[in-house]
Ligand SMILES: *[C@@H]1O[C@H](CO)[C@@H](O)[C@H](O)[C@H]1NC(C)=O
């Protein structure tokens with residue numbers, strides 16, 4: 318209902334409120350890219366280094382976690398290795414393949430820092446086999462989630478004041494016992510890509526990540542299944558709806574492609590193709606559940622730029638599917654595969670209502686990775702760039718309002734985010750300021766500006782899907798106004814892509 322009312326209001330106000338269309342180009346992309354890495358810094362958990370700390374309102378937190386460090390998933394404080402991995406992968410990927418854009422913005426160092434932060438946590442989540450004092454051997458394990466989600470969601474306040482001195486629950490998958498092909502496929506891809514990004518700067522650290530990537534990749538292959546099904550402990554989490562992934566062949570395909578890039582072993586390419594053939598339906602969306610478009614894009618990069626170029630198994634199939642089923646429908650937005658265009662120009666799925674801008678920005682990232690595979694004068698490249706630019710410009714404010722916190726014209730000021738909703742403590746008189754559910758219910762702007770975070774963006778389904786106004790800047794609206802690690806991932810890569818491909822302002 319709120320959406321309908323907002324829609325009517327917008328129509329009445331539109332003529333008077335419309336100002337000159339804002340311009341977006343390299344200046345804005347550089348600024349937004351820099352802010353995006355600030356968002357990842359605001360999400361940090363664990364011991365925060367004092368030197369170079371850029372988010373003044375965050376301190377060290379959750380120092381008693383079974384694995385300390387990493388990033389908080391979204392506006393909450395659980396740590397999903399799965400979304401840490403997705404974000405680490407996309408950041409490393411963009412810094413490798415669109416690195417000119419990172420450099421042009423002066424952000425390559427921050428990109429490496431962010432990827433290292435993510436990879437360090439993922440590596441720490443992988444516990445090696447261990448011999449116990451009584452002679453029993455514990456197999457390899459992987460800590461996929463920290464924080465009991467229901468308990469976590471019932472807490473509203475600062476991460477610095479949560480579970481102080483108290484360990485949180487860890488969900489641990491065990492090799493030989495639990496399948497986790499989707500989770501470990503994503504984690505091994507993240508570690509392999511970050512190995513590539515940092516092997517020249519930190520050879521020893523990077524090669525330890527490659528070793529772990531290989532171990533986790535082989536565990537992902539040896540016992541197949543989705544991680545949310547295999548662990549009895551995880552079933553209440555699953556029932557609460559917190560499932561990151563419902564399929565795994567796409568993640569094995571993605572992982573195999575990155576294992577090839579990291580090692581040069583062509584057997585990985587043959588395997589990637591076998592997972593592609595085994596997938597009965599290739600999902601055309603690009604989010605944490607569905608990574609087939611990402612896997613196809615990296616395999617086509619391999620086909621274009623590496624020694625495997627001439628005879629990459631599956632190349633023709635990846636190419637025609639990615640073009641006809643993903644990139645063209647998203648660029649046309651005329652209803653093909655349910656991708657439509659809002660009145661003010663956002664391309665989206667007609668029936669997805671949650672975190673739509675994440676999907677859009679992810680596809681923009683893939684479109685730019687793909688564009689970089691064509692010669693500069695190619696029409697196909699120009700169309701891909703134009704599509705990606707239009708969508709990133711929409712995130713930044715081409716509709717008249719920005720969907721990035723702390724950026725541009727009328728940005729969101731009430732993103733659903735616990736830490737940002739809390740007032741600064743101590744206050745000017747040195748008194749401690751408490752933070753709890755009153756901060757959630759407050760209609761005031763967040764006291765802390767979570768700069769660089771992309772919010773979920775316009776929702777609405779079916780006939781309402783073309784409205785740009787089914788969005789409210791309300792802290793209580795987690796479907797449209799939450800922020801998340803994975804929302805910013807493709808968006809960050811796309812900003813680097815627009816800069817790398819030198820897209821001029823318009
Ligand atoms: C050895 O210790 C572990 C951990 O306490 C326990 O789970 C296992 O059953 C013990 N094994 C034997 C043979 O006592």
Ligand SMILES: *[C@@H]1O[C@H](CO)[C@@H](O)[C@H](O)[C@H]1NC(C)=O
Nearest residue numbers: 645646649650651652653654
């Ligand atoms: C969408 O546009 C493309 C390209 O113009 C066209 O081939 C296709 O038939 C259109 N689809 C629909 C559902 O209108």
Ligand SMILES: *[C@@H]1O[C@H](CO)[C@@H](O)[C@H](O)[C@H]1NC(C)=O
Nearest residue numbers: 374375376475477478742743
């Ligand atoms: C962060 O640390 C500073 C310095 O110790 C302290 O004054 C401040 O209250 C802390 N803030 C939070 C949110 O923990």
